[in-house]
Amino acid sequence: MSQEIKDRFKQFVAPTYGRFPITLDRGEGAYVWDTDGKRYLDLGGGIAVNCLGHAHPEISQVLAEQSSRLMHCTNFYHFDGQAKLAENLAKRLGQGRVFFCNSGAESSEVMIKLSRRFGQAEGRFEVITAENSFHGRTMAGISATGQAKVKDGFAPLLPGFSHVPFNDLDAVRAAITPATVAMMIEGVQGESGIRPASAEYLLGLRELCNEKNLLLLWDGVQCGHFRTGSFQSFQAILGDQLGDFLPDAVGMAKSLGGGFPMGAVWISEKHADVLGPGTHGSTFGGNPLACAVANKILEIIDRDALAQNAIEMGRFLVEGLTAIQQKHPDEIREIRSIGLLIGIEMGGEVPSFDDKKPASVQWVSALHEAGMLTIPAGQSVVRFLPALNLTQAEAAEGLGLFEQTIEKLTA
Ligand SMILES: Cc1ncc(COP(=O)(O)O)c(C=O)c1O
Numbered sequence: 219m220s221q222e223i224k225d226r227f228k229q230f231v232a233p234t235y236g237r238f239p240i241t242l243d244r245g246e247g248a249y250v251w252d253t254d255g256k257r258y259l260d261l262g263g264g265i266a267v268n269c270l271g272h273a274h275p276e277i278s279q280v281l282a283e284q285s286s287r288l289m290h291c292t293n294f295y296h297f298d299g300q301a302k303l304a305e306n307l308a309k310r311l312g313q314g315r316v317f318f319c320n321s322g323a324e325s326s327e328v329m330i331k332l333s334r335r336f337g338q339a340e341g342r343f344e345v346i347t348a349e350n351s352f353h354g355r356t357m358a359g360i361s362a363t364g365q366a367k368v369k370d371g372f373a374p375l376l377p378g379f380s381h382v383p384f385n386d387l388d389a390v391r392a393a394i395t396p397a398t399v400a401m402m403i404e405g406v407q408g409e410s411g412i413r414p415a416s417a418e419y420l421l422g423l424r425e426l427c428n429e430k431n432l433l434l435l436w437d438g439v440q441c442g443h444f445r446t447g448s449f450q451s452f453q454a455i456l457g458d459q460l461g462d463f464l465p466d467a468v469g470m471a472k473s474l475g476g477g478f479p480m481g482a483v484w485i486s487e488k489h490a491d492v493l494g495p496g497t498h499g500s501t502f503g504g505n506p507l508a509c510a511v512a513n514k515i516l517e518i519i520d521r522d523a524l525a526q527n528a529i530e531m532g533r534f535l536v537e538g539l540t541a542i543q544q545k546h547p548d549e550i551r552e553i554r555s556i557g558l559l560i561g562i563e564m565g566g567e568v569p570s571f572d573d574k575k576p577a578s579v580q581w582v583s584a585l586h587e588a589g590m591l592t593i594p595a596g597q598s599v600v601r602f603l604p605a606l607n608l609t610q611a612e613a614a615e616g617l618g619l620f621e622q623t624i625e626k627l628t629a
Contacts (some may be wrong), residue, residue, distance in 0.1 A: 220253045236579075242625025245272025248605060248612045250591065258586070261591040261604040263291050264454050266408065266440050268272070269473035270518060277476060284510035289507050293499065299509035306516050307484055308371050310449040315490040315579045317502025319481040322439035323354025325469030328483040328498060329402060329435040330358045330530040332467055335492050337399030338432055343377075346436070348384040352409035353402065353437055362402060366408070387413055387422040394426075400433040400466075401426075405451030408440035411599035412554045422465055433489065436465035439481075442462065443473035444519055444606055446557040447529035454556060473606075476515045480508035503504055524606040530609060531608045532557040536616035549624045551598075560602040561595060568627045584627055590619045 227237070232323035241253045248271050260268070263589065270277060282518040284299070291297045304316040317328050334343050353362040357376055360368045364381035378397070382389035390401060401423060407413040413485050427434040429452060438450045446454035451522075456463055466489055471481035485493070502508075519525065536555050539562060543550035552563035566577030585592050585600070593601040602616070 225252065238583060238586060240591075245575045247271040247273075248513070248608055251485075256589065258589050258591045259612060259616055259619065260591045261602045261608075262591040263605055265421065265472070265593050266445060266474045266603040267475075267477055267523075269443060269445075269476045269606045270515060271607055272477075274476070274518075276518060277478075277514060277599045280510050280514040281478070281507060284507050288506045290502075292501070293503065297506055297509075299506050299513060300504040303482075303504070303509045303513050303516075305469070306513060307482060311468060311484050312558055313487040313488070314484050317485065317493065317498065319471075319483070319500050320479050320502050321354070321481045321510075322437075322469065322471035323356045324500070324503075325439060325471050325481040325483050326353040326362060326402075326437060328361045328438075328493070329400075329433075329467045329469055330362060330604035331498055332483075332485060332489065332492055332578075333400035333433050333435065334621075335497065336489060337397075342397050342399040344380065344395060345378060345400045345402055346380050346382055346390060346393050346398060347402045347476045348404070348407070349381045350384060350410035350413070351381070351402075351404055351437075352407070354439075362428045384413060385419045387419055387426065390423065391426060394430055394432070398430065398432060400435050402435035402437060402446060404437045404439075404441055405455060406556055406559050408559065408601075408603075409595055411563065411595040411603060412556075412559050414451070414554070414556050414559075417459050420452055420456060420463065421459065424465075427466075427479040433466040436468045438468050439471045440542065440603075441556075441559060442470050444525040444528055444557075445473065445559050445603070447525050447532070449525075451556065474512050474515075475508055476511060478508050478511040478570055480512060500546070519606065522546075523605065527608070529559040531604070531610065531613050532560065534610055534613050535560055535602060535617065537616070539620070542617065542621045545621075546624050546628065549628060558602070558604055558606060558608070562602070563599055564598050566598060570627060581623075584623050585619065588619045588623045588626075590616060590623075 223241045234554045241251050250260050257390045298490040299357050347362050347364050349364040351364040361376035361379045380393050382393045448454035466486050468484045539553050549565045554561045564581050571580045576597045582594045582598050595601050
């Protein structure tokens, strides 16, 4: 069964992804099963998407109910679920308005179009982003992304992007030109292996953007939606220093739909009319199914105090990983984390590893063998991005499998 599916992938599915040889069949809570019946503990969460785990009964129910009521509603019309979700998101940020789209890359597009339109009258269009950032795979997304590998072969890119070292305010200041219109950042760089912004950097950026009349665009696609213990990561990073700090726009996707594809951008009230009627649109954006699911997810996160759980389980995992690191300092070089965004910098000197694939991918493969899903990043990082409702028993099981895998590979 599994081989037959993989063969059909090879023949009929575009080869854009380096896929692991796993063929999944179903999931429940923190676990998924492959077509051969093998069970995996999912600490990867579908790259920070399955925020309530798999097949959550309340999500399945709300989807079924909404699908038998109204499955699609063109944005020519109004419906309750989209209004409710916009309000639900805005109340967690501040007065502003929400544009709905279908993915993280689309949310980046919205923010880039917002900045172009904002600066148009003055001829300003340049957006500064961070080195090693990731903002999606559309042409604007790869132009904005501060990594050469995603741009390779796609020239000419969209003009008007420059990249500066992350967490370096002087570098941003030096990169500003008369044409600069915005600064776009992830609060915690995800694809480059979990690197949080510092509080000083964020406060400095806000001040600099105010001084130069630049938009501060926040990519919360991976680090948002309570993964840090707060709705958006700037709230977690700034803590007591939050004050009235707010970006001018916040992009969301991934956990927002918990597995149902959706994206959104909150735009502060001050700039909410920059993208006026006819300037942007999406056939499916803010679809009734997506909104019903997203509203239910927010209700469950609040009801079950899952933001707090993200903090506690994050702490528990990091304490456990630190204990393993003490025994295996060559294999675990560094642990970077905030809530349930955990990046483990792994060593690559494992006798059975070959030099053709990054160590990150080989560690993740070894963890698959042990019965656990995690997500590689770059050359050497293994990410844990599990569901926000992970239990301590599940986290402990993951730590056990992780340690066993290290011991097996280094025996
Ligand atoms: C920070 C960030 N922005 C944007 C994206 C793109 O999201 P999507 O794959 O939904 O287009 C990602 C995806 O990993 C991301 O991590």
